[in-house]
Amino acid sequence: MRADLAVIGLGHLGLPLAQAATAAHLDTIGYDPDPHTVAELTAGRPPGGCAGGGAAQQEPGAGPPSAAGLRRMLAGGFRATTDPAVLGRVRTAVICAPTPLAADRSLDLTAVGDAARTLAGHLRPHTTVLLESTVYPGTTEEFLRPILEAGSGLRAGRDFHLAYSPSRVDPGNRAFGYANTPKVIGGLTPACTEAAAACYGRFADKVVRARGPREAEAVKVLESNYRHVNIALVNEMAIFCHDIGVDLWDVVRCAETKPFGFQAFRPGPGVGGPGVAVDPGHLGYPGRTLGYPLRMVELAQEVNGRMPRYVTQRCATLLNEHGKSARGARVLLLGVSYKPDVADQTSAPAREIGSRLQELGAQLSFHDPYVARWRVHGRPVPRAESPYEAAADADLTVLLQQHRTYDLQGLAAKAQLLLDTRGASPAGTAHRL
Structure with a gap:
C-alpha cells in the first residue's frame, strides 16, 4: 500500500510540512539521511536547531513541532526513516532540503541535488514530486528535472508530476500556520499543478496556482527580498534618525496609521534565519548566471550586513x-x-x-x-x-x-x-x- 506523502529533509522546512500533513490524517513518512535526526524524531525529541524548550508554546503549524507536537505526530502515524526505499512507495514526495549561502553568496544546491538523486533511484510512475527549498527561478526545470529523469528513466510531465511550491513557514507565528497560509503551486504542466494542488489541498485552506514552476520560484525570491529591502530601509532610517535626534519608533508608530501605501517594518541588530535574501544575479548552479545583480537586493544586504x-x-x-x-x-x-x-x-x-x-x-x-x-x-x-x-x-x-x-x-x-x-x-x- 502506498503512503500519501514522503517529506525529504526533516529540518526547518520539512518538519512543519510533515506535522501539518499528519494532523490532516495523511499517511506521512519523513526521510532524512542523518541517523541522529531520525533517531531523535523517533524518540519524540525535536532535533537540535529545529525547536527549543519554549517552542511548546507554538500553535500547531507555526513552525517546527515541539516535543509534545512531535509525540502527537508519532501517535498520528508519522514515521521517520533513513531507508530511501520508502520513497518508492508514496504518492507524493516533497523535497525540503536546505539551500544555505555559499561563500560567493549563491545558494548551495548540494543538498537538493543529493535528495533528488536519492529519490530518482526509487521514483515510480504517477508519483507527484515537489520542491519546497529556496531556489532560483529555473531550478526545478533545469537542475532538478534532469537529475530525476536521468536517475529514474522516467519523463517529467508524462510519467511523473513535477512542481514547485515556495515554503512559507514562519516559526513562532501564532496566527498563521500551514492551514491558513495560502499555498502557491507551479507545475511543469497543468496536470502537474493539479496533482500537487490535490495533495496540498488536503491540509491547506487555499491553493494558489502559478503559471509554472518558474513563476512559483520567483514568488519566493520576491517575498524574501521584499522583507530584506524594507528592513534595510528602516535600518538606514534608524541610523539617520539617531544622528539627528529623532525618535524613529515614534515615526514608525505614526506612519503605520496611514491606511494605504505603507507597511510598517521595524529596525533591528541585523537579519538572520534560513530565509536569506535571494539574488539570482549570483551564480545559482554551473552554467547559469544573469551576469548582473539585483541592485536593490545587493544594497539591502550591504545595509543589513x-x-x-x-x-x-x-x-x-x-x-x-x-x-x-x-x-x-x-x-x-x-x-x-x-x-x-x-x-x-x-x-x-x-x-x-x-x-x-x-x-x-x-x-x-x-x-x-x-x-x-x-x-x-x-x-x-x-x-x-x-x-x-x-x-x-x-x-x-x-x-x-x-x-x-x-x-x-x-x-x-x-x-x-x-x-x-x-x-x-x-x-x-x-x-x-
Missing part, C-alpha cells in the same frame, strides 16, 4: 558616555536566536555582535530561554540563570531579541544600562536603536 557593527559601536558609545570603557565591561546579551520565541540561531546577528564586543575587551554573558548553550569564536559564553539579576550586575544589557517571556519593564528597572535594539521596552526606560 553592517547593522551588527553599528550596534557594537552604539554599545561602546553608551558605555563611554556613562564613564566606562568597553574593555573589561560586563555586557549581557538577551536573546541570541534569529527571531522571537524560537531556538534557531541560523545567521543570527548576535554572534557577530558578541564577537565584536569581545574584540573590544568586553566580558560577555548571555540569556535566552530557548538556547541552553552558546559559543562565540568556538568558546562557550556563560549563560545567566536569571536575566534580571544578570542585568543588575552587568554594566550594559543589550536586548537583541524580544522573546515573549521577557518582562521588559522589569528588565529596564533592573538594568544599569539597557540598549534595546528592538524598540520593545516601554518608552523612556531604555536607549533604543
Whole structure:
C-alpha cells in the first residue's frame, strides 16, 4: 500500500510540512539521511536547531513541532526513516532540503541535488514530486528535472508530476500556520499543478496556482527580498534618525496609521534565519548566471550586513558616555536566536555582535530561554540563570531579541544600562536603536 506523502529533509522546512500533513490524517513518512535526526524524531525529541524548550508554546503549524507536537505526530502515524526505499512507495514526495549561502553568496544546491538523486533511484510512475527549498527561478526545470529523469528513466510531465511550491513557514507565528497560509503551486504542466494542488489541498485552506514552476520560484525570491529591502530601509532610517535626534519608533508608530501605501517594518541588530535574501544575479548552479545583480537586493544586504557593527559601536558609545570603557565591561546579551520565541540561531546577528564586543575587551554573558548553550569564536559564553539579576550586575544589557517571556519593564528597572535594539521596552526606560 502506498503512503500519501514522503517529506525529504526533516529540518526547518520539512518538519512543519510533515506535522501539518499528519494532523490532516495523511499517511506521512519523513526521510532524512542523518541517523541522529531520525533517531531523535523517533524518540519524540525535536532535533537540535529545529525547536527549543519554549517552542511548546507554538500553535500547531507555526513552525517546527515541539516535543509534545512531535509525540502527537508519532501517535498520528508519522514515521521517520533513513531507508530511501520508502520513497518508492508514496504518492507524493516533497523535497525540503536546505539551500544555505555559499561563500560567493549563491545558494548551495548540494543538498537538493543529493535528495533528488536519492529519490530518482526509487521514483515510480504517477508519483507527484515537489520542491519546497529556496531556489532560483529555473531550478526545478533545469537542475532538478534532469537529475530525476536521468536517475529514474522516467519523463517529467508524462510519467511523473513535477512542481514547485515556495515554503512559507514562519516559526513562532501564532496566527498563521500551514492551514491558513495560502499555498502557491507551479507545475511543469497543468496536470502537474493539479496533482500537487490535490495533495496540498488536503491540509491547506487555499491553493494558489502559478503559471509554472518558474513563476512559483520567483514568488519566493520576491517575498524574501521584499522583507530584506524594507528592513534595510528602516535600518538606514534608524541610523539617520539617531544622528539627528529623532525618535524613529515614534515615526514608525505614526506612519503605520496611514491606511494605504505603507507597511510598517521595524529596525533591528541585523537579519538572520534560513530565509536569506535571494539574488539570482549570483551564480545559482554551473552554467547559469544573469551576469548582473539585483541592485536593490545587493544594497539591502550591504545595509543589513553592517547593522551588527553599528550596534557594537552604539554599545561602546553608551558605555563611554556613562564613564566606562568597553574593555573589561560586563555586557549581557538577551536573546541570541534569529527571531522571537524560537531556538534557531541560523545567521543570527548576535554572534557577530558578541564577537565584536569581545574584540573590544568586553566580558560577555548571555540569556535566552530557548538556547541552553552558546559559543562565540568556538568558546562557550556563560549563560545567566536569571536575566534580571544578570542585568543588575552587568554594566550594559543589550536586548537583541524580544522573546515573549521577557518582562521588559522589569528588565529596564533592573538594568544599569539597557540598549534595546528592538524598540520593545516601554518608552523612556531604555536607549533604543
